[in-house]
Amino acid sequence: MKLTSDVIIPRDKLTRYLLVFQPENDKSKFLAQAGFTQENPDALEAAIRDLIAHHDAVLDRQDYFGDFYRVEGTLRGVNDHHLAVVTIWIVRTEEADVYRFVTLKPWR
Template structure:
């Protein structure tokens, strides 16, 4: 992954860790022990896991390049989670911003 990874706090506190009627991620993350009380830990764990992972797929978009990264780590509960994160590097920027994550069902035991 390129350096300069950015995750907006609201992506964690207002989206990932809040129940969503469609494409909910909060329940999966709760299994690993993540909640609003430790959201900063989730943010750091995502960045640390992605920095050590290879890009699974890079796709050009109208705004830049999107990256798909498969990674895994143990959450606060000790449970291993396997996720796919989506990132985007906008044209003419050096930063890569976090878009979303979802469980990597292809890597379940």
């Protein structure tokens, strides 16, 4: 199933987490390979939206908080470098049909 274009991608997930160096589980260096930095979070959001428009979401797990989905594919960078990624999304129990971006990680 494809996620719809009205998914929620919290800006803070990009500007305060993914694009910021973290001592553990850092993703900023990985994303920088494709030209994504704190200076262009809109480009990362657009690339994530493009990814979900072209790849199916698969139910990953369910728990008390809701249903978690993953979308795997290639993220096209601003410098035309491609990154194999997994994105994670949640539909919270209390918000049926509202898909929220949780995180992005390298595909392994």
